[in-house]
Structure formats: C-alpha cells, structure tokens
Amino acid sequence: MSSKYDVLVIGGGNAALCAAISARRGGASVLVLEGAPKFYRGGNTRHTRNMRCAHDAATEILTGPYTEEEFWEDLLRVTGGKTDEVLARHMIRESKDILNWIVEQGVRWQPSLGGTLSLGRTNSFFLGGGRAMLNALYLTAERLGVDVEYDAEVTDLVIEDGMFLAARLKRPINGETEIRATSLVAAAGGFEANIEWLKQYWGEAADNFLIRGTPYNRGSVLKMLLDKGVQEVGDPTQCHAVAIDARAPKFDGGIITRHDSVVFGIVVNKHSQRFYDEGEDIWPKRYAIWGRLVAAQPDQIAYIIFDSTVVTSFMPTLFPPIAGQTVAELAGKLELDPVALEKTITEFNAAVRPGTFDHTVLDDCVTEGITPAKTHWARRIETPPYLAYPVRPGITFTYLGTRVNKESRMLMADGRPSANMFAAGEIMAGNVLGKGYAAGMGMTIGSVFGRIAGREAAKHARN
Amino acid sequence: MHGTRILDEADRLMTVCNSCRYCEGLCAVFPAMEMRRAFSDGDLNYLANLCHSCGACYVDCQFSPPHEFNVNVPRTLAVARAESYAAYAWPQALSGAFTRNGLVISIVAALSMAAFILGFVALNDRAVLFGVHTGPGAFYRLLPHNAMAALFSAAFLYAIFALVMSVRAFWRDIGTPIGGRADGGSIFQAIRDAGELRYLHGGGVGCYNEDEKPTDRRKLYHHLTFYGFLLCFAATSVATLYHYLLAREAPYPWWDLPVVLGTLGGIGLIVGPIGLFIAKSRRAPELLDAQRYGMDVGFIAMLFLTGLTGMLLLLLRETAAMGPLLALHLGAVFALFITMPYGKFVHGIYRFAALVRYAQERRGEAGS
Numbered sequence: 001m002s003s004k005y006d007v008l009v010i011g012g013g014n015a016a017l018c019a020a021i022s023a024r025r026g027g028a029s030v031l032v033l034e035g036a037p038k039f040y041r042g043g044n045t046r047h048t049r050n051m052r053c054a055h056d057a058a059t060e061i062l063t064g065p066y067t068e069e070e071f072w073e074d075l076l077r078v079t080g081g082k083t084d085e086v087l088a089r090h091m092i093r094e095s096k097d098i099l100n101w102i103v104e105q106g107v108r109w110q111p112s113l114g115g116t117l118s119l120g121r122t123n124s125f126f127l128g129g130g131r132a133m134l135n136a137l138y139l140t141a142e143r144l145g146v147d148v149e150y151d152a153e154v155t156d157l158v159i160e161d162g163m164f165l166a167a168r169l170k171r172p173i174n175g176e177t178e179i180r181a182t183s184l185v186a187a188a189g190g191f192e193a194n195i196e197w198l199k200q201y202w203g204e205a206a207d208n209f210l211i212r213g214t215p216y217n218r219g220s221v222l223k224m225l226l227d228k229g230v231q232e233v234g235d236p237t238q239c240h241a242v243a244i245d246a247r248a249p250k251f252d253g254g255i256i257t258r259h260d261s262v263v264f265g266i267v268v269n270k271h272s273q274r275f276y277d278e279g280e281d282i283w284p285k286r287y288a289i290w291g292r293l294v295a296a297q298p299d300q301i302a303y304i305i306f307d308s309t310v311v312t313s314f315m316p317t318l319f320p321p322i323a324g325q326t327v328a329e330l331a332g333k334l335e336l337d338p339v340a341l342e343k344t345i346t347e348f349n350a351a352v353r354p355g356t357f358d359h360t361v362l363d364d365c366v367t368e369g370i371t372p373a374k375t376h377w378a379r380r381i382e383t384p385p386y387l388a389y390p391v392r393p394g395i396t397f398t399y400l401g402t403r404v405n406k407e408s409r410m411l412m413a414d415g416r417p418s419a420n421m422f423a424a425g426e427i428m429a430g431n432v433l434g435k436g437y438a439a440g441m442g443m444t445i446g447s448v449f450g451r452i453a454g455r456e457a458a459k460h461a462r463n
Numbered sequence: 464m465h466g467t468r469i470l471d472e473a474d475r476l477m478t479v480c481n482s483c484r485y486c487e488g489l490c491a492v493f494p495a496m497e498m499r500r501a502f503s504d505g506d507l508n509y510l511a512n513l514c515h516s517c518g519a520c521y522v523d524c525q526f527s528p529p530h531e532f533n534v535n536v537p538r539t540l541a542v543a544r545a546e547s548y549a550a551y552a553w554p555q556a557l558s559g560a561f562t563r564n565g566l567v568i569s570i571v572a573a574l575s576m577a578a579f580i581l582g583f584v585a586l587n588d589r590a591v592l593f594g595v596h597t598g599p600g601a602f603y604r605l606l607p608h609n610a611m612a613a614l615f616s617a618a619f620l621y622a623i624f625a626l627v628m629s630v631r632a633f634w635r636d637i638g639t640p641i642g643g644r645a646d647g648g649s650i651f652q653a654i655r656d657a658g659e660l661r662y663l664h665g666g667g668v669g670c671y672n673e674d675e676k677p678t679d680r681r682k683l684y685h686h687l688t689f690y691g692f693l694l695c696f697a698a699t700s701v702a703t704l705y706h707y708l709l710a711r712e713a714p715y716p717w718w719d720l721p722v723v724l725g726t727l728g729g730i731g732l733i734v735g736p737i738g739l740f741i742a743k744s745r746r747a748p749e750l751l752d753a754q755r756y757g758m759d760v761g762f763i764a765m766l767f768l769t770g771l772t773g774m775l776l777l778l779l780r781e782t783a784a785m786g787p788l789l790a791l792h793l794g795a796v797f798a799l800f801i802t803m804p805y806g807k808f809v810h811g812i813y814r815f816a817a818l819v820r821y822a823q824e825r826r827g828e829a830g831s
C-alpha cells in the first residue's frame with residue numbers, strides 16, 4: 001500500500017467499485033477501503049439482482065424500449081415529485097450508457113427467465129446475481145491496479161473547510177492508521193443497519209425492524225460528513241421497506257425472506273384486524289408499500305392469511321406457512337385471539353363479490369361493505385388448511401444522505417461545492433429518491449454516480 | 464424426511480434456492496429445480512447429477528458460509544451425487560464398493576495386472592515373454608487372440624450390463640411418468656450438452672477453482688480425458704473390425720488408423736488425468752466432497768495407468784519390454800472395465816441420463 005493515493009474510495013459495494021474503476025481508468029492511483037471482511041464485501045450490493053436503465057430499443061436481454069421520458073415518469077410517480085429533477089434527468093440519461101459500460105467492466109447479464117418479476121423490459125438482470133456482479137467488478141479493479149483493503153472501517157475523516165485531507169481507520173490486525181489522498185469518494189451506504197440511529201426517527205418501533213441487507217452499513221461515514229459541514233438531503237424517515245417474514249434473521253436475510261402473497265389473502269394485525277386494501281396495486285408498487293404499513297401497526301407485526309387454494313400461485317418461500325385445519329387452530333398458533341380472527345375472516349368472506357380472478361391485471365374481484373375494502377383479487381378464504389405468514393418491516397436502505405451536484409461533488413451546508421469530496425450510491429440516494437422506490441434504481445444510482453464520482457475525483461487529483 | 468442426511472440438506476438448500484433463484488442463469492440445476500416445489504429423493508438425485516460442480520453458485524451466492532444460511536450447493540450436490548451412485552448400483556450387494564473406492568480400485572487393478580503377468584508367465588516360457596516379437600500377430604504369441612477376446616468381452620459385457628441396470632434404476636426414480644421413455648430429440652440435445660460440457664462453465668466465464676477467479680482449466684482437462692478415452696475405445700473397435708473383417712492382425716504400423724487413434728487417445732489419457740488431479744488438489748476445499756477423494760483419484764489413476772501403459776507399449780513394442788508391458792496394459796484395461804460400474808466412471812452415465820431428462824422437461828415446458 002503506497003502512502004498517499006490520488007483517490008480514496010470508502011465503501012466496497014457497487015458505487016464504490018464503479019468509482020474506483022472509473023478513477024483508475026482516468027489515470028489515478030486508487031485505494032478502496034471496505035469496512036467488512038472479504039466475504040461480506042460489497043454491502044447491500046451482494047443482495048441485488050437487477051438494475052434499471054433507459055434504452056431506446058429492445059436488446060438481447062431486454063424485451064423492449066424504455067425511454068428516458070418513461071423512466072422519468074416512473075420516477076416521478078413513485079417519488080410523488082420528491083426528486084431533484086436536474087440530477088434525476090441527468091442520471092437517467094447516463095443510465096443508457098451504463099448498460100454497456102458495466103459490461104465492459106466484466107459484468108454479465110442474463111435474459112430474464114423468471115416469470116415472477118415482470119421486469120424484463122425495464123430492468124437488466126445480473127447473471128448469477130449481485131455477488132457475481134461484484135466479483136466481476138473486483139476482478140477488474142484488481143487487474144487495473146486498484147488497491148483494496150478489507151476489514152478497514154473508516155472511523156474518522158479529517159476535513160478542513162470543505163476539503164478532505166485524510167481518513168482514519170481501524171483495522172483488526174494493523175491497528176489505527178491515517179490515510180491521505182487528494183480526492184475522496186464516499187460510497188459507504190446508508191444507515192439502515194444502525195438501529196440506534198433509526199430510533200431517533202422511528203422511536204422504539206425500530207427495535208422490531210429487520211434489516212434485509214448488510215450489518216455493516218451503519219452510516220458512520222454519512223454521519224461524519226454531515227457533522228463536518230456537508231449539506232444534508234432527504235427525509236430521515238424515508239427508506240425502502242418491504243414486509244418480510246418475521247422469522248428472518250435480524251440482518252442480512254436478503255431477498256429470500258420477502259413475501260408477495262398479500263394479494264392472495266388478507267393481512268391482519270396483532271388484534272386480528274385488517275388495516276389496508278390488500279388489492280390496491282400490482283407488483284412492484286404493492287411490494288414497496290407493505291413495509292411501511294406494517295411498521296405503523298402495533299408491535300410492528302402483521303399476518304398474511306390465505307387458504308390452501310392459492311399456495312402455488314406465488315413464489316416458493318423460504319419459511320413454510322404456518323397452518324391450521326380451522327381458523328381457530330391457526331389463530332392459536334399465531335397467538336391471535338381466535339374469536340376476533342374468525343370474525344374478521346367471516347366478515348371478509350361475506351363481503352366478497354363474484355368476479356373473474358386474474359392476478360396479472362387489476363381484476364374485478366372486489367369486496368362490498370367492509371372497511372378497508374379489498375379492491376381487486378378478493379376471494380373467500382374458506383378451504384382448509386388455513387395458512388399464514390407472520391411479517392415485519394424489512395428495511396432495505398435509507399434515503400437521508402449528502403447533497404451532490406451533477407459532478408457527484410458534495411455540496412457544503414453553505415451551498416458551495418466541496419473542493420475534493422464526491423459521493424455515490426446509497427449515501428446520496430436521497431438526492432433522487434425523496435420517497436418511494438422503483439425496482440432496480442439502487443444500482444442505477446450507484447453505477448451512474450459512482451462512475452461520475454470516480455472520473456471527477458481522478459480529474460481533480462491529477463490536475 | 465428423506466432417505467439420508469445429505470438429501471435432507473439438499474432439500475433445505477433447494478428450498479432456499481427456489482425462493483431466491485439468482486443462479487437460474489448459471490446451469491441446468493436451477494431451472495430444473497424451479498419446475499418443482501417439493502423434492503422427492505429421485506428429484507434430488509436428478510438435480511445432484513445435473514450439477515457439473517463448476518462452483519459458480521457457491522462463489523456467487525450471498526448466503527454461502529460464513530453466512531448463517533450456510534448455502535453450499537456444489538458440495539452438497541457432490542455428496543448427494545456420490546451417494547446416488549451407490550443407491551442405484553447393480554447388484555446392490557456391491558454398492559459398498561463406492562465408499563471404499565480408492566482401496567477397491569487399487570486392489571482390483573493390482574490383482575488384474577498381477578494375474579495377467581502371471582498368466583503370461585504360465586502360458587509362455589521366459590524366452591517368449593522377454594523375447595522380441597514383431598510383425599502381425601506379435602501380441603498373440605503371448606496371449607492367443609481368442610483368449611484375449613473372450614476375457615475382455617466378458618468383462619466388458621458385465622460392465623455394460625451392470626451399468627444398464629444401475630442407470631435404469633436411476634432413470635425410473637427421476638423420470639416422470641415413472642419409467643417414461645426418452646425421445647430422440649432429448650437424447651440428441653443431451654449428447655450435445657455432455658459433449659461440450661455445457662454446464663461446466665460457471666455461467667460462461669469458466670470453472671471456479673481455488674478462488675473467485677474462474678478459469679477453463681478443468682473443462683480442458685476433462686475434455687482431454689473424455690475424448691482420450693473415446694479415441695482409445697475407437698482404436699480398439701477399429702482394431703477388432705480389422706481383425707475379424709479384414710483379417711489384419713495387430714500390432715499395426717504407426718500410420719494405421721487404430722494406432723493413430725490410440726496414440727491421440729493415449730496422450731489425452733495421460734495429460735487429462737494429470738491435469739484433473741492437479742486441479743483437484745488445488746481446488747478450494749469447501750467445494751469438494753472430501754470423503755469421496757479416493758473414488759475420484761482412483762478413477763483418474765486408472766485412466767492414467769491405461770493411457771500410460773498403452774503409450775509405453777506403443778513406444779517399446781519392438782523391444783524385449785513388450786511382453787511385460789502388454790501384460791500390464793491388459794491388466795489395467797481389465798481392471799478399468801470391471802470397476803467401471805462401481806466407481807467414478809458412472810458419473811458420466813448418470814449425468815447423461817439427467818441431461819436427457821432435463822432436455823425432455825424443457826421440451827415439455829416449451830410445448831405446454
């Protein structure tokens with residue numbers, strides 16, 4: 001390891017590696033500091049599967065064009081307008097080129113095979129998933145001569161007047177050390193794995209959150225930057241959260257703990273009461289709202305309840321459903337009040353109106369006369385065994401971040417651009433995502449801004 | 464739940480993978496798994512034999528150890544695969560040979576070679592054994608052609624019969640409808656897939672060996688071994704035809720077809736097994752079925768020995784070493800034949816059957 005680098009990259013995920021590769025290709029000497037051990041390198045990127053990019057025509061891997069304008073409209077819809085239009089449009093434009101650039105870095109795509117995730121037109125899938133994608137980026141980075149250190153958690157940043165000077169880090173073997181560099185790229189993720197920090201905004205409820213991804217994204221670098229005068233962006237309570245199996249591990253359960261059976265049944269809270277229209281919308285929008293809905297329920301727990309007729313209608317699940325021959329037996333196993341659950345199901349069944357069931361479109365199977373209504377895909381729950389999945393909020397990533405400009409350069413609290421500090425990925429996702437989420441955007445933000453940040457950091461360092 | 468602990472573990476992993484599916488583009492195992500929601504013993508043995516042990520799904524998995532989900536598909540399927548050979552072996556009484564494989568193979572090999580040498584000594588006086596024999600029929604001065612043909616056809620037919628019986632049991636267990644017939648198209652597809660080792664490619668970049676950097680080495684050595692074996696087999700077949708149809712007796716001149724085929728094959732059988740052995744000893748231990756090391760190495764060694772003695776015989780056949788070398792070579796080939804149904808050789812047969820089944824399932828899906 002040489003003592004002073006042109007570009008120091010903090011983090012080890014998609015954003016960090018794209019930045020490192022692009023800086024190195026720009027002629028800079030680059031060091032990547034990854035806080036996690038080698039196996040856990042690449043944070044949440046390890047768990048990803050696809051990326052959303054604009055493209056003008058169908059390709060080998062994508063079934064049709066997805067224009068910049070359409071991408072923009074999707075983003076506008078999910079964020080409800082809470083996005084920085086200039087940055088977002090810039091990102092969407094750049095995303096077109098990223099589709100090819102990322103392949104040049106050794107990443108491989110696969111044709112979308114699975115029928116479950118109707119994303120074959122908008123999103124490209126990594127062959128072998130996110131860890132395969134990361135492995136390819138690491139191989140390329142190392143081949144280009146980027147230095148990488150694992151178990152290298154940054155614990156402090158020396159910043160003077162908006163200018164990065166050095167980073168301090170703690171390493172289990174070599175102890176504390178200080179590393180100086182001409183430019184900095186911060187790509188160390190959000191703070192979703194920091195329950196204490198989450199509690200500041202969510203209160204005690206955060207104790208019941210499950211963190212879907214890496215335990216290493218504790219937001220320490222984000223906090224240092226905000227404390228040292230970088231401008232904050234985004235609402236700290238906004239994040240990407242889905243309903244995941246309550247039996248999932250506290251951290252790092254990844255994609256396989258998700259449930260998408262909501263439309264095939266009803267969802268009740270611990271008082272056996274329904275609380276939201278389970279038939280409101282199709283995937284992926286419905287996927288992204290249930291985390292928040294469950295977070296607002298008492299003890300942050302809910303139960304998806306369905307019957308044996310629908311079990312093969314959704315993806316196989318990691319944890320088997322909990323089963324009962326009668327509603328009362330099921331309630332007993334879930335520790336719910338059997339009378340209350342029976343009442344909820346009876347009332348629901350009575351409210352179901354006949355229709356033609358089709359879970360691929362917003363069909364005409366509706367309820368009448370109950371609140372909340374189920375506005376699509378409503379069918380009676382009446383064929384034993386009765387089945388249930390317990391679910392809790394599963395936090396994917398947070399949106400509070402550092403403000404950046406089109407060069408991915410951090411802006412200081414007074415609005416001035418930093419001389420040599422850049423940010424990419426989750427740590428600045430809030431610039432684009434004020435709220436909401438559209439599948440595959442996490443990787444778009446990381447790749448697009450990572451590549452820009454690396455290029456600009458290298459340019460600064462070599463001037 | 465299942466017959467064995469490893470099948471329980473394979474079931475657990477397939478449940479994890481089926482709710483994940485990130486690896487579906489890597490090989491045939493994952494798409495085949497996705498066609499099922501529950502896994503019988505036969506299903507798991509089918510999936511295990513579809514796996515080519517390229518290692519990609521281990522290196523690419525976010526849940527491989529030390530993650531608490533502890534997902535190690537290549538090793539689990541390798542163990543299940545090895546156990547499936549024994550489970551379907553014919554006759555069942557000999558299935559134990561698989562577990563003590565290295566030992567069994569070395570004993571059989573040693574005994575066969577010794578038997579051939581002793582047989583030669585008994586048949587011939589020392590002068591003949593160490594004499595220089597040239598020209599057509601030279602080999603048969605040591606062992607009459609009819610005796611040779613009888614011995615080897617018996618061993619060969621036994622091996623074929625035992626293999627057919629085993630693979631029949633396997634096919635019955637994995638086929639739907641049970642015992643269903645394979646169609647020509649699926650067989651042709653499977654021949655292509657097996658011939659090019661389509662699924663030993665880590666999804667396109669090669670096989671994962673000692674670390675997360677893939678290479679094509681194992682594929683290359685496997686090709687050398689496999690095609691080496693086929694070439695040797697072809698050489699023997701052509702020679703048999705020469706003998707009976709054209710009345711031309713071995714040994715043949717170096718430019719003649721049996722020798723050309725045998726030489727190319729012999730080179731493959733020497734270089735291939737050495738390469739496979741080195742690749743195996745360097746491979747990341749977490750990908751390997753350590754218990755079955757003996758079986759794998761035993762088989763590689765047998766092929767190597769067959770290739771080596773054959774090549775030495777070719778080089779030295781006009782010297783006094785011919786007699787002893789011929790005895791050794793015939794011993795090695797004989798041992799290879801009779802151990803075939805009880806060693807790693809069967810992996811090719813079962814894998815082929817699994818590939819036929821997979822091709823069939825894919826066609827069924829495309830058709831429906």
Ligand SMILES: Cc1cc2nc3c(=O)[nH]c(=O)nc-3n(C[C@H](O)[C@H](O)[C@H](O)COP(=O)(O)OP(=O)(O)OC[C@H]3O[C@@H](n4cnc5c(N)ncnc54)[C@H](O)[C@@H]3O)c2cc1C
Nearest residue numbers: 013015035043044045049050154189213425426440442443
């Ligand atoms: C289960 C799951 C599935 C997902 N699926 C998708 C998907 O299919 N498509 C998509 O676009 N997005 C998906 N996402 C979101 C996506 O993972 C993130 O948006 C993306 O990975 C962010 O990339 P990043 O490089 O900014 O952060 P990360 O990949 O999380 O990398 C941050 C890195 O910083 C390191 N780090 C943290 N603190 C320090 C420190 N103090 N010092 C040094 N290093 C530190 C961490 O160890 C980590 O390696 C998914 C997320 C999860 C959890």
Ligand code: SF4
Nearest residue numbers: 480483484485486524
């Ligand atoms: S091996 Fe891992 S990444 Fe691949 S499908 Fe199975 S669980 Fe998913």
Ligand code: SF4
Nearest residue numbers: 490514515517518520
């Ligand atoms: S062939 Fe390779 S990718 Fe497929 S299951 Fe086996 S080891 Fe995994």
